[in-house]
Amino acid sequence: xxxEGERKEIEEEKGKGKEVVVVxxxxxxxxxxxxxxxxxxxxxxxxxxxxxxxxxxxxKSVHVTQTLNALSxxxxxxxxxxxxxxxLKESRFLRRHQLLDPSKPEFSSDGKKKIDGxxxxxxxxxxxxxxxxxxxxxxxxxxxxxxxxxxxxxxAVEFVQSINYxxxxxxxxxxxxxxxxxxxxxxxxxxxxxxxxxSQAVSGKGLFxxxxxxxxxxxxxxxxxxxxxxxxxxxxxxADLLNFDSPKDVNSFKKSLQPATGFYANNTNNMQTFDCIExxxxxxxxxxxxxxxxxxxxxxxxxxxEGTIASSSLNNECMESGISEKMxxxxxxxxxxxxxxxxxxxxxxxxxxxxxxxxSSSVSCFLMQSDGNTPSTDKQLVPLRTGNDSSRCILPGxxxxxxxxxxxxxxxxxxKQDGSVPGRLVIVPSSTANFQSVVTGQESLNESxxxxxxETDMDPIENGVPLMEDAxxxxxxxxxxxxNQISPKKKRHxxxxxxxxxxxxxxxxxKSKCLxxxxxxxxxxxxxxxxxxxxxxxxxxxxxxxxxxxxKQIESRNPLAFAPKVIRSSDSLTEDDSSKTPASARHxxxxxxxKSxxxxxxxxxxxxxxxxxxxxxxxxxxxGYGRKDGSVYIGTETExxxxxxxxxxxxxxxxxxxxTAVQNDVxxxxxxxxxxxxxxxxGRSSVQVPFSLKKKPPLSSLPSIGSSSGLYTIQGLAKxxxxxxxxxxxxxxxxxxxxxLPEILQGNGSPIGGIKSLSPNSKRISPPHCDLGMxxxxxxxxxxxxxxxxxxxxxxxxx
DNA sequence: GAGTTTGAAACT
DNA sequence: CAGTTTCAAACTC
Numbered sequence: 001x002x003x004e005g006e007r008k009e010i011e012e013e014k015g016k017g018k019e020v021v022v023v024x025x026x027x028x029x030x031x032x033x034x035x036x037x038x039x040x041x042x043x044x045x046x047x048x049x050x051x052x053x054x055x056x057x058x059x060k061s062v063h064v065t066q067t068l069n070a071l072s073x074x075x076x077x078x079x080x081x082x083x084x085x086x087x088l089k090e091s092r093f094l095r096r097h098q099l100l101d102p103s104k105p106e107f108s109s110d111g112k113k114k115i116d117g118x119x120x121x122x123x124x125x126x127x128x129x130x131x132x133x134x135x136x137x138x139x140x141x142x143x144x145x146x147x148x149x150x151x152x153x154x155x156a157v158e159f160v161q162s163i164n165y166x167x168x169x170x171x172x173x174x175x176x177x178x179x180x181x182x183x184x185x186x187x188x189x190x191x192x193x194x195x196x197x198x199s200q201a202v203s204g205k206g207l208f209x210x211x212x213x214x215x216x217x218x219x220x221x222x223x224x225x226x227x228x229x230x231x232x233x234x235x236x237x238x239a240d241l242l243n244f245d246s247p248k249d250v251n252s253f254k255k256s257l258q259p260a261t262g263f264y265a266n267n268t269n270n271m272q273t274f275d276c277i278e279x280x281x282x283x284x285x286x287x288x289x290x291x292x293x294x295x296x297x298x299x300x301x302x303x304x305x306e307g308t309i310a311s312s313s314l315n316n317e318c319m320e321s322g323i324s325e326k327m328x329x330x331x332x333x334x335x336x337x338x339x340x341x342x343x344x345x346x347x348x349x350x351x352x353x354x355x356x357x358x359x360s361s362s363v364s365c366f367l368m369q370s371d372g373n374t375p376s377t378d379k380q381l382v383p384l385r386t387g388n389d390s391s392r393c394i395l396p397g398x399x400x401x402x403x404x405x406x407x408x409x410x411x412x413x414x415x416k417q418d419g420s421v422p423g424r425l426v427i428v429p430s431s432t433a434n435f436q437s438v439v440t441g442q443e444s445l446n447e448s449x450x451x452x453x454x455e456t457d458m459d460p461i462e463n464g465v466p467l468m469e470d471a472x473x474x475x476x477x478x479x480x481x482x483x484n485q486i487s488p489k490k491k492r493h494x495x496x497x498x499x500x501x502x503x504x505x506x507x508x509x510x511k512s513k514c515l516x517x518x519x520x521x522x523x524x525x526x527x528x529x530x531x532x533x534x535x536x537x538x539x540x541x542x543x544x545x546x547x548x549x550x551x552k553q554i555e556s557r558n559p560l561a562f563a564p565k566v567i568r569s570s571d572s573l574t575e576d577d578s579s580k581t582p583a584s585a586r587h588x589x590x591x592x593x594x595k596s597x598x599x600x601x602x603x604x605x606x607x608x609x610x611x612x613x614x615x616x617x618x619x620x621x622x623x624g625y626g627r628k629d630g631s632v633y634i635g636t637e638t639e640x641x642x643x644x645x646x647x648x649x650x651x652x653x654x655x656x657x658x659x660t661a662v663q664n665d666v667x668x669x670x671x672x673x674x675x676x677x678x679x680x681x682x683g684r685s686s687v688q689v690p691f692s693l694k695k696k697p698p699l700s701s702l703p704s705i706g707s708s709s710g711l712y713t714i715q716g717l718a719k720x721x722x723x724x725x726x727x728x729x730x731x732x733x734x735x736x737x738x739x740x741l742p743e744i745l746q747g748n749g750s751p752i753g754g755i756k757s758l759s760p761n762s763k764r765i766s767p768p769h770c771d772l773g774m775x776x777x778x779x780x781x782x783x784x785x786x787x788x789x790x791x792x793x794x795x796x797x798x799x
Numbered sequence: 800g801a802g803t804t805t806g807a808a809a810c811t
Numbered sequence: 812c813a814g815t816t817t818c819a820a821a822c823t824c
Contacts, residue, residue, distance in 0.1 A: 508819065510818085511818065512817090512818065516808070516809075516817095516818080517809085518807075518808060518817085518820085519818095519819080520819085520820080557809095591807090593806070595804080596804090600822075601805095601820080601822085602804080602820080602821060604807075607820095
């Protein structure tokens, strides 16, 4: 079906001529994706010329199915089932499959799958533009061990050949020679804009190391110009989509990355990578013990580019070859793209899925980022920690909070769903069980997703498929995406929380063997990597069983142990609230600070860039993100005035509450929030205004916990230093988090949550919230989602 | 980089 | 559930 649709579009485009512009707005994302690249391509003179020569042929549809089978992609998780999402996914898969299609001799070298140049390019380009690139810091830098990229050359050659062959494809058709093709591609990229700039930015050299195999092409063919690099970029984009199943891939990655070692290039947009736990990884690890610990681990990281989700459906193998090749040539780019992350896979024992799942999982893994707001500006190179971190650190921006991050992704994965299997891995952090249960709600979710997609124009994948890393993220997505608005680009940046990318976690455990929650890596659900300074570490793929067993044990004690600590709420104030905080979040359990005043990272709330809530038992709370009492702490100065501020805040909150009365229901309700409202403005002006205006969450972005941080978006956030707290009121915020599921259970039922909602339970969303809460900027799409989503009360009030 | 502080996690 | 201990991150110097 999709293919047909694509064909039609393509044909139409042809008929229209070069100018066919893909309509971003089109509800159907898949089409857009496909079309877009094409259209861009068409615009190029070369294309036009070619076009005149021969009609463009639509991509082959037939192969797809077979390929799929061959590839054994797992059916998309129900989660993704949403029409849009599914469509996209499928389309992508298909395409990839085609590329992979074993039938083609050209590609098969080593039995590896190869990508069809044409399609691959198209997709990649497209993807690249839309999607964020995945970055696997881990793989990239982390390990020294490198596998020879022997394949690279071959791949490159093959790839080139393939390209030639593919000339039939619309794009390729036009071009006869590699060089030509490369140019065309380059043009496309350029058109796409995203990729090229990015790539360039990344490598001053102009190399774009996209993950893709393409790299080899460039190298291989001297004839290829720098533009060729673009090619690569395109490919790389595709690569991003791909998941690496095998550890080898990872290794290759690393190698390639190593050169780059100093930094990751961020996608132009802030890429945030999420670590997703992939079953695949596990498999790989298992299968290939040789793989080094950590690397092999299953995680696939998806870096999202600006909001777009990259699907990683491709087979790892392909990626490997491509990557390895690229790596050599272009380390950096590769980083972005398909990076894998080592995430611990907390699978249930036994249940491992293979490619199918992987593919699916990969998809699911995507997060959506929402930052629409975030300035995408950047194509920045992000300095990564050199090498080592890479493996983990995916995104520079994300917060630390491990749990959050790590967990989040997991959560989402869960969604992936296969839900059927209880054991699935799922990354779902602790609450996996919950999530699973939730899965059932997928349909609803899907729908919701679809809606959102429609509205937002988001990539289906992003929206639906990918899951949010954390609830937080999810929530964020929801919220933020709105923000994104329909921007054609859709790129989203993630912010890096100030400090570290979420992905990157390093520990320094000495006695815990990295098997306790003390260990950030373990807590985050990732394996320890080179950057870690831990001693006697058992948190490595080699000790997978031990890790899983320990994890289970811990979860048995506390099901939420691995759940994100910070729950994001979409809180929002009422509409006008635009001013208010964008998204707020709360720490699941609350902190217990006594001396730090919740002004240092000792405080989990602060660390998570969230305000303290009722759940907190802290003393002398001065949390800049929001004090326990609900007031915002404005700075030391304000401390004196706390009372006043608090009052103001409260009043504001109240206001919000009124507006969002509904939300309240959902929310756990904090007594505080309840109080009658006072004029928002009042409060705002006085206090938080800054935030509100900005709408950004205070810091959420930060490192904190993961997901949230990423979500938050805001690049700017960076730091925790405070930030003005948002006006948000804890209570008011509604959060949707998975983590809290248990707590959340209250939740309403609506499953909608869409992705996020992995489980209906998990997410808390207050309906009103969504609606009202969204800052004006955000808007509709998200709102819809939110509405659909069951509201959860924000954290359960603790007393 | 070593030492101290801090608060979560783990244990009792 | 409360109190204590252990632990490692965060912080300071």
